Amino acid sequence: MAQKTVLIVYAHQSGGSFNSAVKDVAVEALRQQGYEVVVSDLYAMNFKASATMEDITGEVKNPEHFKYGEETMQAWKEGRLSDDIIAEQRKVEAAELVIFQFPMYWFSVPAIMKGWIDRVLSQGFAFSLQKMYSNGIFKDKKAMLSFTTGSMQTMYRPDGLNGDINVTLWPLQNGVLHFCGFQVLAPQVFWCPGHSPPANRTAMLDGWRARLKTLLVERPLTFAPCELFDLTFPGGFMLRPEVMEEQRTRPHGITTGHHLGKPLPPDNQLKAEG
Ligand SMILES: Cc1cc2nc3c(=O)[nH]c(=O)nc-3n(C[C@H](O)[C@H](O)[C@H](O)COP(=O)(O)OP(=O)(O)OC[C@H]3O[C@@H](n4cnc5c(N)ncnc54)[C@H](O)[C@@H]3O)c2cc1C
Numbered sequence: 001m002a003q004k005t006v007l008i009v010y011a012h013q014s015g016g017s018f019n020s021a022v023k024d025v026a027v028e029a030l031r032q033q034g035y036e037v038v039v040s041d042l043y044a045m046n047f048k049a050s051a052t053m054e055d056i057t058g059e060v061k062n063p064e065h066f067k068y069g070e071e072t073m074q075a076w077k078e079g080r081l082s083d084d085i086i087a088e089q090r091k092v093e094a095a096e097l098v099i100f101q102f103p104m105y106w107f108s109v110p111a112i113m114k115g116w117i118d119r120v121l122s123q124g125f126a127f128s129l130q131k132m133y134s135n136g137i138f139k140d141k142k143a144m145l146s147f148t149t150g151s152m153q154t155m156y157r158p159d160g161l162n163g164d165i166n167v168t169l170w171p172l173q174n175g176v177l178h179f180c181g182f183q184v185l186a187p188q189v190f191w192c193p194g195h196s197p198p199a200n201r202t203a204m205l206d207g208w209r210a211r212l213k214t215l216l217v218e219r220p221l222t223f224a225p226c227e228l229f230d231l232t233f234p235g236g237f238m239l240r241p242e243v244m245e246e247q248r249t250r251p252h253g254i255t256t257g258h259h260l261g262k263p264l265p266p267d268n269q270l271k272a273e274g
Contacts, residue, residue, distance in 0.1 A: 003035070009099070010040065018148055055068075117176055147188075
């Protein structure tokens, strides 16, 4: 049987950083469990972040009005994506779990990692109009965010200065990972290592090391499955009426995004249910 693989997509400029230490802990712990661990060190690779015509080998169909999504889908079908994209797509195909390791930048991933998402998770390879969310292409794979913040944890509470971290994480966890079908594991958040005493930083790394022992058997976060929606054009891809009726008396929304005007289900983007 082929060795099981974990891919770490890693974005930090410095080998002395806390992110680097977090990445090293994961590499060591997962290798000890017998996993092959592949690291895409995006800054070291000088990974191209911009989605451009150069991502396609050979002629593009419409250079006057270049449509990146359509052209890359065609190029993917014809095996004409650029070598750096194909290499990353092969790593994703081989991986049971993909870990995105990064410092939070502007409530999101650093640009170089966004470029990896834009270019590698291309239409056809990572999603199609038929295969998305719970019907998505990568539904047998897992993915997760592991990141550091500059802000303290309290600042990301619903009553904190930055606002609810569940809202911050929704676009990446639902709009990218779950959209491609991945089972999304709870994020690993390292709150504010830059202003934490050394002992707290060591404790954070120890906590991560402990979690890694059973990471691959964790239950994923809950998202709204496709079956809840009327996936037809007349139905507008909206919640089915009987689902709306069923939800009417529930105290919380379904997910952070599908809140239905009600309080968010507590920690929906931070913890698996029950
Ligand atoms: C463009 C930009 C946008 C940003 N946007 C946001 C935002 O939206 N929200 C937000 O919260 N923050 C934001 N930040 C802040 C950013 O998220 C933090 O600076 C970052 O997460 C800190 O992680 P680091 O790995 O760079 O820490 P580092 O500064 O590298 O490390 C922190 C400390 O850990 C120490 N360390 C390193 N290795 C170890 C080890 N093995 N054991 C113990 N200690 C160790 C380091 O020496 C250092 O003292 C932004 C920053 C930038 C530049």
